[in-house]
Amino acid sequence: MILLPFLLYIVTPITLAYIFHARKLRKSRNNQVDGVRKALNLESVSGKKFVGFFHPYCNAGGGGERVLWTAIAFMQRTQPDVISVVYSGDVDASKEQIVEKVKSRFDIGLSASSLHFVFLHSRRLVEDKTWPRFTLLAQSLGSMYLAWEAMSKFIPDLYVDTMGYAFTFPVVAWLTGVPIGAYVHYPTISTDMLARVEARTSWHTNSDSISSSPVLSSGKLFYYRAFMYIYSRCLRRADFLMVNSTWTKNHIDSILQHTDGLFDTLDSAAEALLTPFAIIASLSLPTPASHPHKMPKEALRIYPPCDTRSMASFPLEGRERIILSIAQFRPEKDHAMQIKALDALLRAHPEYKSSPHPLRLVLIGGVRNDGDRARVEGLQTLARDLGVSDFLEFIVNASYQDMLTYLSRSSVGIHTMVDEHFGINVVEFMAAGVIPVAHASAGPFLDIVLPVDGMPTGFHARTVDEFAQALHDALSLSSTDDIAMRKRGRESAVQRFSELEFEKGWEASGWKRWLR
Template sequence: MSKIRPILYGFFHPYCNAGGGGERVLWQAVEDTLKFDEECKVIIYSGDTDSSVSKILANVVKRFNIKLDEKRLIFNFLKKRHLVDPRTWPSLTLLGQAFGSMILSYEAIKSFEFKPDVWIDTMGYPFSYPIVYLFLQIPIIAYVHFPVISKDMLNKLNFSLSIYGVKQLLKYIYWYSFLIAYKLVGRLVDITLTNSSWTNNHIKSIWTLNRDITILYPPCSTENFVNPEEFNNKEKWTRDNSIVVLAQFRPEKRHLLIIEQYSIFLSQLAEISVAPKLILIGSIRNDNDKDYVNELKEKSRKLKIPSSHIEFQLDLPFNEVLKFLRTSSYGLNAMWNEHFGIAVVEYVANGLIPIVHASAGPYLDIVVPWDSKLQKQVESTEASRTGFFFKDKSDPDYKLGFDELNEVFKKIINLSDEEKMEMSKRGQNCVLEKFSNKKFDNEWNRSLSKIPELYYYNKTTLFIWIIVAIISFTFTQIL
């Protein structure tokens, strides 16, 4: 790779000003990249045209405590971000977003005077890869938070001799065709990093021709949160009797389920004073999020949850969120198939006892049975427990064997102080070992160090190249 000018790393993340876990990965990766090569510059491909560079970077500090050198950052604001918004494509959403991401990536590379030397997709738009490959022929790094489509989706379809069955068959053909296309574009990726065991297993089963697929857990700053001295020489649990829910206010985070289950729990108590207070903390992105919060507040009133037992905290700065994490007792995540769950790691690192849905990242990677002496994951026993799991009857994969959330609430109020302290310490040892920023930094740098060895040309078969060329030619004619 020529160094006549500084190397330009292009990060494709159209929603870079959002405050979620994906953005945490983006900005940590940007920081690491700038440190990895002190002469390089970073291009951020963003669709946040309603904001400014200074405001975006101020939010990065506020939300993630990451300070970046603005002089080494170049922002390319994209005008066609609406084309990757699912609301733009009420029908054939997968296909629409795929086409939209191709247009958006073409806008990114066409409208900008500097050609990036490396394309890094940290948000998950795989159909940008054919455009980048054809027009730039540079290394592509993909950080995958979840597969765009998976074989599990196909397996859930049911066929029958009915109108419904015919629709299911047509959907199967549509999804299967899309899965084939997803396999092809995956072949164009040089380095694939996945955020969890769940995602890694799915991507390996789809991108079978891609050899470099590894797990890179998101950076969770666990070394900055863990306080190993907190429970030393203590006999009592001194934290507030409260449950923190740290999640963006979006329906898929299932705040409504939490409120409903909490209401059931309260109704079954003889004395409500023993119930932990429910504190919902999250960021607001737009009017839809505001409406959602108002809906949640109205629901809590209808269920007659006392105002003394529920609290909403919106758009808090990082230091105020930290206060809640360091003083509360429990951390709750209700999302089904949360592919990783940075908030859960933050719960555990700060000493909270996690209550999580028994699926994906929280179940497979984070709230795992742990032996603090051996510093490794072990068989599940009461002596190795690091948290609590639940399932709900509304889950697509619901099955018996796990408590419902209201039943878990009943269990935690009966924990002894000693049980809480031991569980908290085990969890902290686990996340400190697995999810520190240092570990992310080292693995990210290792990936960047592979770039000079990558082949820029002839990465795919001629057949795939022809498909890419046809698609790209058609696409440019439309524009």
């Protein structure tokens, strides 16, 4: 009895404020559309549909961005009546600069006449450096504010999140009523993360100070359980979900069906109390774009695209003694393990140091911010401490052409991230004829580096010593076995992970029916 008056006191003004703002926002859409028409220099947008892509880091140049731009380029070629609207936090770059970088980094050409950018000024709210504590929750709440900013500037006919911000779904649904889709690269939280906290395992998402404390671990486990429950509810608000790998699909499908006794009970009680307010809000918000929502039962697996066409033309013979790494300089990529593996390899096999062709590890990666730059400096310090700097090269924010050059020259590719959701760089290795040595988990293990007719296409490892041994095994293959493995890997990558296969999957997702 005490709870009901309290809820009435708190929720009633919030409901009224929400109804007022949402009505005002939806009425302003004609002005928003006219603004886009003027920005694109179009005489009319009659008959046009607007697909909004929520991708705050669209200029980062990583695998997720390749998915975004490949999808948009495909839609521009096949759907001339669709205008793509990208919600970007890259306020320091112009539309022309972003389009130019897409061409340089991915060799993807975009038509400026059907591409519009909505620049968001609150991206700092989703950056991990902004939230040193309760990072997952704070970033997710920050994404909700960022979505509010996005919808305040432009309401699309279809909203597609291509970065993994599921907490934006209820905001978009409540404010606009438009259909919602997503391409999920990895779950924001997974059962693996819960298991590591419960087992008190130190990880980049579970610091030593927490894993060493029973009290703090119990508190974090409760926090993770609550977050997982809310995350599952947000995912269910989507109309369709696409994922990039078997590992991600297994997790997302599980999260869609996730239940928790404690939070289910609390949620049911809150829903019963708040139902009258939800009914009042829905009756007060006439929305032409509204649609019957049905929770997706499962996600559709669509492998991300790789530019296998140009890479498949590289010669398989005459490769240099180069171990190549292609990965953004983020903590989860674990570049430190690559440097330690190089050190272990050179100690076990000092012959790789000898001239005229000493071994080199080349680290190519994107740097997004000061945190990434500091990470690179830390890796350089580690290399000096281990005495392997002479055998190591850093190439930061390389152009697409420079990356292709190294892919055409390198013998072996290394990838050390644990539970990499997919691993486009591993596909690029194989397509280019580079023998992959990848972590034995998730995408590289379940989807990419798979045997062909019972014969290997690469190597897997888990520890520093295992990586060092696998690198040696790859570098010491006989010429016959070496060429045969490169050829198998290339054929597997080209057949399964091309842009054409991605486009077929994107078309099969059913996104177009939500525009009707």
